[in-house]
Amino acid sequence: MDTAGSHHDIQSWIKPLRAGDVRTLARAISAVENRSSGWSDLLKALFPHSGKARVIGLTGPPGAGKSTLVDHLARHYRKENRTVGIVAVDPTSPYTGGAILGDRIRMQEHFSDPGIYIRSMATRGSLGGLARTTADVTTVLDASGRDVILIETVGVGQDEVDIVRLADITIVILVPGMGDDVQSIKAGIMEIADIFVINKSDRDGAERVEREIRALQSLALRHDGWTPPIVKTVASEGTGVAELAAAIEGYEAYLQKENLALKKSVENWQQRLVEMLRDAMLEKARAQLGDGNVARLAAEVAEHKRDPYTLVEEIAANVAK
Ligand SMILES: Nc1nc2c(ncn2[C@@H]2O[C@H](COP(=O)(O)OP(=O)(O)OP(=O)(O)O)[C@@H](O)[C@H]2O)c(=O)[nH]1
Ligand SMILES: [Mg+2]
Numbered sequence: 001m002d003t004a005g006s007h008h009d010i011q012s013w014i015k016p017l018r019a020g021d022v023r024t025l026a027r028a029i030s031a032v033e034n035r036s037s038g039w040s041d042l043l044k045a046l047f048p049h050s051g052k053a054r055v056i057g058l059t060g061p062p063g064a065g066k067s068t069l070v071d072h073l074a075r076h077y078r079k080e081n082r083t084v085g086i087v088a089v090d091p092t093s094p095y096t097g098g099a100i101l102g103d104r105i106r107m108q109e110h111f112s113d114p115g116i117y118i119r120s121m122a123t124r125g126s127l128g129g130l131a132r133t134t135a136d137v138t139t140v141l142d143a144s145g146r147d148v149i150l151i152e153t154v155g156v157g158q159d160e161v162d163i164v165r166l167a168d169i170t171i172v173i174l175v176p177g178m179g180d181d182v183q184s185i186k187a188g189i190m191e192i193a194d195i196f197v198i199n200k201s202d203r204d205g206a207e208r209v210e211r212e213i214r215a216l217q218s219l220a221l222r223h224d225g226w227t228p229p230i231v232k233t234v235a236s237e238g239t240g241v242a243e244l245a246a247a248i249e250g251y252e253a254y255l256q257k258e259n260l261a262l263k264k265s266v267e268n269w270q271q272r273l274v275e276m277l278r279d280a281m282l283e284k285a286r287a288q289l290g291d292g293n294v295a296r297l298a299a300e301v302a303e304h305k306r307d308p309y310t311l312v313e314e315i316a317a318n319v320a321k
Pocket of ligand 2: 066067152
């Protein structure tokens, strides 16, 4: 495990990191991911240099072809001479640090190209929460000068909704043969899609998925007036990738024209600031109470010797001091 070390060490990272040094980048990401000492100083120093990257989130069910698509998109952006950072987040996996086989294989393929940096993250309940850690890692990549950041995450629950909220552009990947599953896909996922991809369109049923998406779209129009395009792909053959890249460009143009990127970012920060504040306050309260005392207080409440309302008020008042 890398440790960030002293404040002085961290300051010495800023320059190489901003110059795009990959080793420093890897170290900085580890420090942030592991919450090694000095992680917050690092982010404080890097934050002013972030905000330039285009962040694209890709989510969808397990095995939908997310990694394959990310891979093609990365190559596409490299051809345009843009540098790419890839964060593969698996909220369902208990493993962390490149334990995802498919991503390892790709990592080797791209090894010779420092213009593509890939990082895998996992472990639900990671320090500070997976969504927050992903956000912080994205900030590091952004500050290091990556032009495009692709965040891949498995679509299963709230965590990845939070994760894709980080993105400027969210791509939801569906596949044929999900039956009525499109209907049961969480409403949240439908709402966050800026672009739909029907991957594995070489299989039967792609048209049906398209019809289902259109039906759902007609029920709930987006408040910003954007109708998410539907792109059919066969990622394993690279088919439709150019169309997807064009759809991304189309949405980028729309964001710019309507000045929506900032608005989205404000909404995102509104939520993140509350979460960060909640975490900080809770941490302070825990530190003040001390470990054993929570159990003792819980026992007193359980035995009805104390009421929890007054107790929480008192603790909150102390934290605010
Ligand atoms: N037939 C077909 N197979 C595909 C297509 N795209 C990807 N695959 C295959 O589907 C499998 C899963 O692809 P991945 O890219 O790893 O999917 P993923 O969504 O990243 O998977 P997880 O990260 O494990 O959720 C691989 O064997 C791919 O080769 C496609 O368009 N058609
Ligand atoms: Mg994958």
